Amino acid sequence: MASVPAPATATSAPSLKATGAEVSSNGLADNIQSFKACDLEITVCQTHKPKPDTAGLTFGTMFTDHMLTIEWSAHSGWQRPRIQPFGNLSIHPACSALHYAVQLFEGMKAYRGPDNRVRLFRPDLNMNRMLKSAHRACLPGFDRAELLECIRRLVEVDQDWVPHSDSASLYIRPTFLGTEPSLGVKRPSQALLFVILSPVGSYFSTGAKPVALWADCKYIRAWRGGTGDCKMGGNYGASIFAQYEAVDYGCQQVLWLYGDDHQITEVGTMNLFLYWTNEKGEEELATPPLDGIILPGITRQSILELALEWREFKVCERYLTMSDLRQALRDNRVKEMFGSGTACVVSPVGRVLYMGENLRIPCPPQNSLASRLLTELTDIQYGRTQSEWSFLV
């Protein structure tokens, strides 16, 4: 693979110490050309939007007063990062993000704890994934610690927007676009990295109620040799059509299958877990392995790590097919099934519609694994439990 064009001027890689970031222990220092957080230019709003009532918050519809923007060009490299008033972007109509989906994003949240401090949850993992997506999208690399420090500063500037709530949060959306102002499918010579913030309540309108899934092999989310393991826009736009077909079948989300054996891969925009007694009679929490078609979710990874730490049952990444699920349901071996993601955290599955058959999935009303994981994870996220996964803003 040809290397990403290097910026015109060579400077030494930024040191983590110089940025004042608290992330040095996360090992994010990248020996590459990058913008630096210490170069941040901050322009504060003259007027502030009113903060919303956390009760009525809908996902992603309201934005804070400021945004972070960082421009790059093959000719001049990364420019100084800027925190500026939230506003529309001025985009060339030939922009490669608009024509060829040279674009990627991340999803993170800032949580306000009972101590009134604001925390991020494992943001180093988002930075890792974002850099990986950038590589796949032929967008330039950056120093992950520098970007995280810029994001920290943005959240700090808009900290009053982090809801005073134990269930709402401030959603953080880093986005990275190719802004090549000419047509032709090629590596962009210009790019824009920006971050916007949105106070959010619960992702699903049904709240924590179990969701019904439509499992059909008519639409395939991702495939080997594609981009399913990166958070690139094209993975999502192509899924909307199937999502509405699921709704037409009375379901809320798509259960994405793969291959002739109808492997279970993901749910809507979430990773999927099956908690069951496996074929060998072992109590097991299983999720499909990261084989190139699965998004490496940070909640997914955290659930695997938490459950492994408990040492109460087998935890594994393995292939699961619809016939595995069907057989296990017949044998009463399925305990629970749930999706995981930054937006929803943990979302129990109550029903799967598959080949015209409604498969009922058990949803224990009390003491479920899903609710236990939800509690443990949100306790860490909101700072109610001390954890090295917490990152103080």
Added chain:
Amino acid sequence: MASVPAPATATSAPSLKATGAEVSSNGLADNIQSFKACDLEITVCQTHKPKPDTAGLTFGTMFTDHMLTIEWSAHSGWQRPRIQPFGNLSIHPACSALHYAVQLFEGMKAYRGPDNRVRLFRPDLNMNRMLKSAHRACLPGFDRAELLECIRRLVEVDQDWVPHSDSASLYIRPTFLGTEPSLGVKRPSQALLFVILSPVGSYFSTGAKPVALWADCKYIRAWRGGTGDCKMGGNYGASIFAQYEAVDYGCQQVLWLYGDDHQITEVGTMNLFLYWTNEKGEEELATPPLDGIILPGITRQSILELALEWREFKVCERYLTMSDLRQALRDNRVKEMFGSGTACVVSPVGRVLYMGENLRIPCPPQNSLASRLLTELTDIQYGRTQSEWSFLV
């Protein structure tokens, strides 16, 4: 499938006669809510950019003085189409085209003939494909004849930009974006259709020289259950990484394979043709069938129709695998191989690098099928041959 949200007010479908479009014979009248070309608002530039020298034109880097924009919202339906000075778009940073690749495009050209008249080539087929892509992308429908008439008017306004040349042309890029200003993967409630124009020379820097292809199953362009048969941006951004890997292997384009039997599907951003003596000893022009993973190219369709009309050899849509190609090369049964597309028209293939082996493809220096098709097609496109495929601007 849930239907596309209808605009708020009901009006009768626009009649083709009322628009004055010359396309009534193409059967593009759509009985759906749409903008109307007769509502066009035209704001002409005060100053005009200098026209470029056609000799030094690079694909898609220069744009004309004007652009067409048409806005839609679920609440108010389609707005009046506008022809206005070319300029940047003001886009909300949460725009669904930037995050989830809710976007699609078309590629067409306007050609100036020796009679100094400007023609489009089978634009009805572009309108058909664009409407199909819009459906798949969950973007609203429109009347294809109305859009074509708006595009005709735009080309008319910028007609001085159509090169006085028998090989250069004015590239037309219709683009359609979801402009939903909120996060969450869903059907957009706002959209923007726009068209920009770019005078272009030859697409490939090598001109009509044969291209070398890198055939590897490491990257897959499209898959069944995906969007490979629609002109959606996500298909293209995901391909750039592979394209540069092809360059690293000394090739210009990727030959996209599919499946365990390494089916030949497309080339870079072109359809692919094999002209050979098939397994049964028949002289045959073959291209992969439109089975969902192939882009239904307009040049592809035109080549099939032209060659069928000639009745000189078998013309067929059929599966072709790399082992078919390898065996045919061993048997000296391959006559030619070429890509087809709006940008390049016909592009001969000289070499395929496959599993470490360089497969040499014959490229007759004279009287090749590729050059015959190029001549026949460009004669129609530039109006040197009368054809019902021509559409006068």
